[in-house]
Amino acid sequence: MRALVALALATVLAVGPADAQAAAPRAGQAVGAAVDPALAPTMAALREALDALVRADRALMPAEGTSTLRGADEAALDRRARARARVLAGLDTLLAEGARGRTALRALAADWPGVDLVRRAEVRAAFLAGDAPDALVLVDRLAPLAPRDTQYLRWRADALDALGRRDEALRSRQARFELVPEEEDGWRALLRAHEAAGTLPRLRESLGRLRLLYPDSRAVREHEIEVLHRLGRRDEAARLAADTTGAHQ
Amino acid sequence: MRSLAFAAFVLAVPGALVAQGPPTAAPSAESVRLAVVVHQGRVHLYPGRVPADGEGWIITRDGVRLTRAPLAGAQGPAEFTALVGPDLALVQQVTGTDNSVAAYRRLRSGGSAAGIAQVLSPRTAAALGALFVDSAATAGATHAYEAMLVRLSRPDSALRRARATVRVVPTVVPVPAAPTGRGVDGAVSLAWTPPRFTGAVDDPVVAYVVERADSTGAFARLNELPVMRLADQPSGYRDDRAQPGALYRYRLRAADLLGRLSPPGPAVPVRAPSTRGPLPPSAVAAEVSDGRVRVVWTVAPEPRTVGYHVERSVAGDSTFRRATRALVPVDAPEWTDTLVRGREVYAYRVRAVDAAGLAGMPSNPTTTRALDLRPPTAPTQLVATLLPGHRVRLAWRAVPDRDVRGYEVRRAEQGDTVFARLTGIPLGGTVYVDSGYEGNTLEPGRRYVWRVVAVDSSANVSSAAEAALQLVDDEAPEAPRSLLVRNHLGRHVEVTFTASPSIDVARYVVERRVDGAAPVVVATVTDGRGFVVRDTTATKGRLARWAVVPVDSAGNRGAVIVDTLTFRDVTRPPAPRRVTAVRVAGATTVKWERVVSRDLRGYVVYRAERTDGPRTRLTAAPVTALEFVDRAGSATSRYVVRAVDASGNESDESPVAVTVERRP
Numbered sequence: 001m002r003a004l005v006a007l008a009l010a011t012v013l014a015v016g017p018a019d020a021q022a023a024a025p026r027a028g029q030a031v032g033a034a035v036d037p038a039l040a041p042t043m044a045a046l047r048e049a050l051d052a053l054v055r056a057d058r059a060l061m062p063a064e065g066t067s068t069l070r071g072a073d074e075a076a077l078d079r080r081a082r083a084r085a086r087v088l089a090g091l092d093t094l095l096a097e098g099a100r101g102r103t104a105l106r107a108l109a110a111d112w113p114g115v116d117l118v119r120r121a122e123v124r125a126a127f128l129a130g131d132a133p134d135a136l137v138l139v140d141r142l143a144p145l146a147p148r149d150t151q152y153l154r155w156r157a158d159a160l161d162a163l164g165r166r167d168e169a170l171r172s173r174q175a176r177f178e179l180v181p182e183e184e185d186g187w188r189a190l191l192r193a194h195e196a197a198g199t200l201p202r203l204r205e206s207l208g209r210l211r212l213l214y215p216d217s218r219a220v221r222e223h224e225i226e227v228l229h230r231l232g233r234r235d236e237a238a239r240l241a242a243d244t245t246g247a248h249q
Numbered sequence: 250m251r252s253l254a255f256a257a258f259v260l261a262v263p264g265a266l267v268a269q270g271p272p273t274a275a276p277s278a279e280s281v282r283l284a285v286v287v288h289q290g291r292v293h294l295y296p297g298r299v300p301a302d303g304e305g306w307i308i309t310r311d312g313v314r315l316t317r318a319p320l321a322g323a324q325g326p327a328e329f330t331a332l333v334g335p336d337l338a339l340v341q342q343v344t345g346t347d348n349s350v351a352a353y354r355r356l357r358s359g360g361s362a363a364g365i366a367q368v369l370s371p372r373t374a375a376a377l378g379a380l381f382v383d384s385a386a387t388a389g390a391t392h393a394y395e396a397m398l399v400r401l402s403r404p405d406s407a408l409r410r411a412r413a414t415v416r417v418v419p420t421v422v423p424v425p426a427a428p429t430g431r432g433v434d435g436a437v438s439l440a441w442t443p444p445r446f447t448g449a450v451d452d453p454v455v456a457y458v459v460e461r462a463d464s465t466g467a468f469a470r471l472n473e474l475p476v477m478r479l480a481d482q483p484s485g486y487r488d489d490r491a492q493p494g495a496l497y498r499y500r501l502r503a504a505d506l507l508g509r510l511s512p513p514g515p516a517v518p519v520r521a522p523s524t525r526g527p528l529p530p531s532a533v534a535a536e537v538s539d540g541r542v543r544v545v546w547t548v549a550p551e552p553r554t555v556g557y558h559v560e561r562s563v564a565g566d567s568t569f570r571r572a573t574r575a576l577v578p579v580d581a582p583e584w585t586d587t588l589v590r591g592r593e594v595y596a597y598r599v600r601a602v603d604a605a606g607l608a609g610m611p612s613n614p615t616t617t618r619a620l621d622l623r624p625p626t627a628p629t630q631l632v633a634t635l636l637p638g639h640r641v642r643l644a645w646r647a648v649p650d651r652d653v654r655g656y657e658v659r660r661a662e663q664g665d666t667v668f669a670r671l672t673g674i675p676l677g678g679t680v681y682v683d684s685g686y687e688g689n690t691l692e693p694g695r696r697y698v699w700r701v702v703a704v705d706s707s708a709n710v711s712s713a714a715e716a717a718l719q720l721v722d723d724e725a726p727e728a729p730r731s732l733l734v735r736n737h738l739g740r741h742v743e744v745t746f747t748a749s750p751s752i753d754v755a756r757y758v759v760e761r762r763v764d765g766a767a768p769v770v771v772a773t774v775t776d777g778r779g780f781v782v783r784d785t786t787a788t789k790g791r792l793a794r795w796a797v798v799p800v801d802s803a804g805n806r807g808a809v810i811v812d813t814l815t816f817r818d819v820t821r822p823p824a825p826r827r828v829t830a831v832r833v834a835g836a837t838t839v840k841w842e843r844v845v846s847r848d849l850r851g852y853v854v855y856r857a858e859r860t861d862g863p864r865t866r867l868t869a870a871p872v873t874a875l876e877f878v879d880r881a882g883s884a885t886s887r888y889v890v891r892a893v894d895a896s897g898n899e900s901d902e903s904p905v906a907v908t909v910e911r912r913p
Contacts (some may be wrong), residue, residue, distance in 0.1 A: 074335070140552070147528045147551045152348065156552070171580060175550035179531060209545040209583055212534040 035107050043104055046090035047064040049083050050112050056080035083118070089122040095128060102129055123155055134161035150176050150186065157189070168199060174206065181210055182219040191227075203227055218244065283396055283413035286420045286453060286506050292383040295506060296396040296411045299356065299363045299377045304408065307397045315383060319399055322378025326353040332376035340366050342474070356610060368455050369474070371507055391416045393677040422511035422828040425501040428459075428486075430517055432612030433527030439499055443478050446575045454478055454503040458510055459486045464496045468513065475504050489610075491521035502752050526609030527601035528549040535597055535617040542619055545583040546612065551600040558608060559584045562596045569598060569611070574640025576602055590652040591621025618761050621707035625650040625807065628679075631714035639690040639724070645701050645714055652705040658683070659700045659713070662692075669699055675704045694722030694753050694803055712760045722803035726751030726820045729780070736796045739819040739896065742784040742795065744771065749799040749807060758798040761787060762811075771795070787816040789848055790895040817896035822846035825890040828906040830882075837882040837908055841890045843875055848895040854879070857887045860905050864889065884910050 016217040035043060059076045094101035094108075102125040109122045117143055126135035136159035143152045153176035160169035173190045180186060194203040207224040214220050228237035284295035296306050305319025323329035330349040335338055336697040337349055342354040342827040343365045354378055356363045367374040374380035386392055391414060400407040428441040439459060446452060456475035460468040476486050491497060500516040506576045530546035537543075544559055556576030560569035577584050582599075589595060598614040626648040634642045643658060655675025659668035659720035660683060671683060683699065685691045697720065744759050756775045760768040772782040779784035787793060792815045799807035827840040832838075839854055851871025856879060867879060871893040879886070886908050 077335075106642075143551070148531060153550055171548065172550075172552070175548040178547040179550065206548075210547075212536050212545050213532040213547060215534075246481070 009166070017180045036097075038056060039094065039097060039104050042090055042093050043108065046087065046094070046108065047111070049086035050081035050108075050115055053080060053087050054112075054115065056083055087115075087117055091117060095121060095125055099129065103124065120151070127155070129156065130162075132159045135159040136163065140225060148179055150180055150183065153179070154186065154189070157193075159177075161193075166193075166197060169193065170199075179211075180204075180212060181214055181217055181223070187219070187223055191223075195230075198226055200231055204231060258374070280512045283394055283411045285394070285415050286415050286509075287386075287415065287417055288419060288507055288509065290384075290386065290388050290417065291638075292386045292392070292394070292415055292417060293371070293507060294381045294394055295367065295374060295394060296381075296398070299359050299367070299379045300398060301359065302357065302402050304398055306380060307399055307404065308383070309384060309395045310386070310392050316381065318684060319401055319404060320378045320381055323353070323376045326350040329353040329376050333370070333372050336370040336372045339370055339474070343369065344603060362723055365477070368477070368506060369508070374506075382492055386415075386417045388417050388628055393687055417688065420505065422453060422503050422505045423507055424456060424511050425454070425503045425514040425517040427517045428499055428501055430519030432520065432522035433487075435522050436610060437491045437497065437499070437519050438485065439488065439519075440483050440485040441501060442483045443739045453505040454511075455506055456504040457484060457486075458502045458504060459488075460500050460502065460513060461488065462498045462516070464498070464518075466514075468500060475746065478503075483610050488521075492558075493521055493525045494523035496520045502764075507596065521834065524605075524607055526607040527554040527603050529601055529612035530557070530599050530611055531612075533597065533599055533612045535595075535615045537617050537620045539620055539622045540587065540589065540591070542586040542589050542597070542617055543583060543687065544586065544597045544615070544880075548582050549579060549600070550872050551603075553603040554579050555604050557584075558600050558602060559586075560600065560611060561586065562600050562614070563593060565594055565596075568669055569596070569614075572597070576826055588651075589619035589621075591619055591705060591709070593666050593706060594618050604673045609842060621652060621705060621709060624709040625653050625703040625705045626713045627711040628635070628656060628714040629703050631699070631716040633697075633699055633716040633718040635718065635720065636682065639685070639693055639720060641691060641697070641699075641718055641720075643681045643683060643699055643701065643716065645679050645889070647679050648703045648711065650703065650705060654704050654706045654708075657702050657704055657710070658682075659702070661698050661700075663696050668698075691720055693720050693724045693755065694801065695720055722753060722805060723877070724801075725805040726754045726799040726801045726807035728808035728810040729757060729797045729799055730810070732795075732797055732810045732812045734814045736814060737783070737889070739789070739817060740785075742787045742793075742814060743815050744782040744784060744795050744797070744812075746780050746797050746810065748780065751799065751801065751807065753801045753803075754799045754807070755802040756800050758782075758800060758806075760796045760798065762794040763788070763791065764795055768796070788895075789816050789818050790850075791815065791898055816850060818894055818898055819896070821898045822849055822892040822894045822900045824901040825852060825903040827888050828888060828903045828909045830879075830886070830888045830906040831911055832882070832884055832908050833911050835880065837879045837886060837888070838876055839879060839888045839890065839906065840876040841903060844892040844900070846894055847893060850875075850893050850895045850897075853891045853893055853899060855889045855891070855902070856882055857889070857905070858883075858885065860887055862887075882908065884908055 002199045056076055056079045060080060091105070094104050097104070105118065105125050107116050112118050119138070123135055123138045126138060135155060137154050139156045139159060143149070143156065146152060146164045153172050157169040157172035157176065160172060170193050173186070173193050176187045177190045190203070194200050204224065204227045207220060207227060211224065212221045221240060225241050225244070228234070228240065260261065265596040266718060283877040284700040286293045300306060300321055305321035306316070307319050314705050323332050326349050330337060337352070340352045340356070341347060344352045346352040346355055356366055356373070362650045363377060367379055367791045368375065371380055386775040394413050394415055396411040398406065399405045424668065425443070426441060428439040430437055432438070444452070445453065457479050458475050459471045461471050462468040470909055471488060472486060474485055478484060496518060498516040498518050501514045527549055528551060530549060533546040535542050535544050535546065546557070549557070556579050558571055559573045561572040562569045571586055572586060586595070586797050594616060596616040597612040598611040600608040600611050602608045628645040628648055631643060634644070636642050645656070655677050656672070657675055658671045659683045672681070683691065690708050691697060696717060698715060700715050702713045703711040727749045729746040729749045732744070734742060734744050737743045746757070748754065757780065758773050759771045760769045760772065761771050761784055771784045774780060774782060784795065790910050792813065794811050794813045796809045796811045798809050801807065823843050823844050823846065827842040828839065830839045841852065849874045853871050854867045854877045856865050856867055868877065879888070888906045889902040891902055
């Protein structure tokens with residue numbers, strides 16, 4: 001089911017709605033700023049790659065369907081993979097260019113509003129520039145299209161943290177963790193946030209709740225054991241560990 | 250899951266999908282029909298079952314075998330993966346697995362997952378040995394195909410047969426009708442009703458694809474995986490990706506087993522709801538404890554969420570009602586339902602609510618059965634009232650517990666160690682009339698104790714309210730049975746009877762009744778003794794009635810049973826002696842000597858003309874005197890006398906007395 005959701009999200013983002021693409025002026029954004037001519041070759045290659053990527057995506061998800069099945073065209077898959085690699089390389093190049101690259105990314109995002117890779121690169125550029133307010137605006141604009149995207153939730157939490165909005169950041173991290181409790185990065189970030197906020201007991205309660213939601217998740221139990229240890233509740237931790245490993249049997 | 254059912258239905262039910270051409274004869278019990286699709290001159294044959302390990306399908310056309318070896322599918326996961334190719338991801342989705350080995354094993358075990366995979370992916374069907382493509386069929390011709398499932402070790406063993414008569418003309422996927430659409434919970438909900446499944450030649454549709462376009466643009470497919478056709482049920486699709494307020498057009502395409510799509514059906518315009526609440530929690534679970542159900546869910550990821558509402562449905566009803574009055578705080582995603590009844594099934598789902606008060610679509614529900622280990626409160630004020638006909642009305646005060654299912658009434662009587670339950674199912678009311686076992690009323694004179702307990706929906710039983718009642722014995726016992734009165738050797742009268750069916754008889758009074766005299770109590774018999782009485786005081790030779798009267802513990806005299814007997818002595822008295830007959834002046838005086846006998850009643854005199862001649866009885870009744878005057882005798886008459894006792898026994902004859910003439 002998770003794979004289905006991810007596939008649906010990818011589909012949505014690939015053909016994103018127009019209103020999500022309409023970029024309003026944002027904090028720190030130089031509207032109409034010109035792209036550095038030195039980046040022109042990179043931009044040209046990137047546009048070509050983006051064009052190939054979109055065309056490959058459309059080939060794999062036919063608009064006028066002729067079959068119930070997704071196209072099994074190996075060549076189309078290969079074209080898409082190549083185009084994606086080229087897009088990623090181009091975006092990374094722009095990200096490495098600092099402010100110039102960020103300006104170029106904005107221009108690119110305006111031209112390719114439906115390509116998720118570009119929008120994400122724009123967010124990353126904002127973070128690299130230390131522009132948390134703009135990152136938050138970008139993420140909040142994208143997040144409604146994919147509210148359960150864990151990367152958006154992570155970015156939103158980072159931006160909120162940077163803006164000093166700790167409670168909101170904590171909630172975003174909590175939401176991200178609860179979507180994918182096995183993801184180690186999300187867990188570590190959440191643990192650090194709770195420790196910093198002095199709310200480890202609350203984290204422990206939420207882990208107890210997650211044990212009901214994910215009864216087969218070993219990670220949730222291990223996290224709870226770790227929190228119990230940090231709270232000094234070693235007996236409870238030992239009991240839970242025994243229950244998890246079957247040592248009590 | 251309903252789609253799984255249909256997939257299994259299509260491929261497993263005889264005649265679910267039929268070939269081009271006229272209907273064939275009904276298959277035999279072990280037969281199934283082949284599902285057939287003709288495309289580009291090739292005939293695709295779908296036997297209705299994935300061969301198990303060690304099995305395979307043999308395909309014949311017009312009696313000519315087409316498969317050199319039985320069609321057994323991939324031999325192992327590696328070959329299966331290679332055959333399935335790009336459809337592997339789809340197969341893993343269908344089987345709920347994350348690797349090809351697990352998917353292969355799952356499909357090999359058959360079942361609905363295999364049916365679905367066959368429908369969705371011809372490659373998978375071929376890899377499972379459940380699809381054969383005949384490329385050498387003659388276009389326009391009619392062929393008879395047969396698929397025979399055999400054991401690989403014994404190709405002559407026919408485990409199952411599937412037959413179809415096929416006319417090799419292209420199978421056309423019919424155009425579906427337009428769906429209906431409406432906005433629900435911020436999304437667009439589409440529904441359509443496929444035509445009733447006939448399995449006929451023009452009904453090869455197994456799935457649908459939904460396409461959407463904005464008001465002017467081109468149509469684009471929405472669902473990568475098709476919506477499976479349901480057997481005679483409405484199908485539906487929910488478009489969660491519609492932009493709020495946007496106007497869309499939706500249309501359908503039908504798909505057959507090969508995945509071929511029909512031309513699009515007519516489009517319908519639907520406007521998506523202009524506002525849309527937050528997404529629901531991704532996971533919801535419930536934990537049951539005594540009298541409570543704790544519902545937990547994941548934190549809503551959307552920042553505009555300010556809280557949650559929990560909705561509940563009861564007893565499998567699909568109607569959900571809001572269970573929370575106030576919003577559940579956004580950071581504390583759990584709620585405990587304390588208003589549950591034990592053993593009842595509850596389903597909970599959660600909606601996230603945003604700052605504008607707009608609730609989003611509901612989560613998937615989680616279902617649980619409530620637990621209740623606490624017994625209900627005991628009933629009070631139990632009152633037992635005697636009703637006419639030896640029935641007792643019990644009434645008590647209802648208990649206030651919400652989950653009371655009813656009341657049980659139990660009864661015991663003196664000597665019982667356990668209480669018998671009188672009510673098969675718990676009573677809904679607070680009144681019960683005890684009419685005794687099977688309605689045969691209670692036994693008068695007995696003391697009964699009743700207990701009433703409350704029973705809740707979890708079958709917990711409260712402590713008991715108790716009441717007792719002594720029933721007044723106002724009912725006479727029934728008469729004894731089988732009374733027999735007989736003369737015992739003339740010595741006494743023996744009265745024998747069996748007990749009365751009434752169980753409260755305290756004693757039996759045996760009476761002897763003679764007309765004109767007061768009854769005489771012969772004996773009184775209690776239960777502890779045998780029912781045989783000797784009456785040694787009965788008068789012999791007199792008709793009497795012996796009656797047995799049952800008397801219960803309350804002194805009620807019951808119906809009487811009577812038998813009649815004339816008590817007689819069977820021993821003859823001694824014969825009279827010294828009988829003389831003296832004739833004087835034409836009258837003969839017969840005299841005899843007194844006979845000593847305790848119950849002598851008298852004497853009977855007989856006359857005869859010869860000693861051994863016939864006797865003529867002269868006294869109608871016995872005479873008690875010791876002489877008798879015969880005025881009708883002659884000088885040659887002879888006389889004998891017999892003694893008679895009270896029982897009518899006559900003695901032997903006395904010696905014959907010859908008449909002696911005496912001159913005056």
